[in-house]
Amino acid sequence: MKKRWFSVCVVMLVFMAGAAGAEEAFRIGPGDVLEISVWRDESLSRKVVVPPDGIISFPLIGDIAETRLTVRELRTVLTQKLAEYVPDATVTVMLLEIRSLNAYVIGKVNRPGEYPVSMDTSVMQLLSMAGGLNPFASEKKIHVLRQTDGKTRKIPFNYKEVLKGINLGQNILLQRGDVIVVP
Structure with missing residues (x-):
């Protein structure tokens, strides 16, 4: 009984932490x-x-x-x-x-370009919007470029792992101006 109660508490804490992070409001940007x-x-x-x-x-x-x-x-x-x-x-x-909430896909995808995103659009969803990877794409070397406080961060993304359901945490939610690079 104690183990079961502990499990319920852990699940509730994880849910509450996720809900707290989801409260981030949309910030107005150029073009809106x-x-x-x-x-x-x-x-x-x-x-x-x-x-x-x-x-x-x-x-x-x-x-x-x-x-x-x-x-x-x-x-x-x-x-x-x-x-x-x-x-x-x-x-x-x-x-x-909303015209300012865009992300970009460049490289070996079927339709590279600029795409409107919502506040809960993931990397996989945007790759899908771009028509998926073409046969020459390097599935394990994809990365997201993100501007934070005037600095560019490179966030790795392994398409093959996410497709197999492994390491799903790398399928991050995109932010305004993110660039997905598919070598």
């Missing part, structure tokens, strides 16, 4: 289309395409560096800055189109 509106003030409502520098302009408050903000965080910033001009403003920010 937002609709920003202020209730009862049409002059402050507009559709905005986030420019490459990530700085959006909004009436009354000027420029806002939205870089790495979530929709909720941007709404809070806008509400706080507008409070000086529009007391008790009710600001709504809606993400109309």
Whole structure:
């Protein structure tokens, strides 16, 4: 009975740890289309395409560096800055189109290129979107290039192992801008 209870506790802890990691919210990026509106003030409502520098302009408050903000965080910033001009403003920010969440596949795949991904797209899923590996691909030497804090990390990926159900942890979730290299 103790072993069974221990097993149940371990499974619950693993589940809770996974759920905590899944709460990461989408961060707005260049190219994304937002609709920003202020209730009862049409002059402050507009559709905005986030420019490459990530700085959006909004009436009354000027420029806002939205870089790495979530929709909720941007709404809070806008509400706080507008409070000086529009007391008790009710600001709504809606993400109309996600254009910044892309990953890339280069090398020996059937359809290399840029692909839109969601926040839970894995390496295998993106390779599938790219039409799979061509016959000349080196299945054991694939890697993912990821930019983190201005540095490029090389993450190894062995297609053959994952296909066989071995070492599945290397089938990581992709992030904005990841590049899968298939030699």
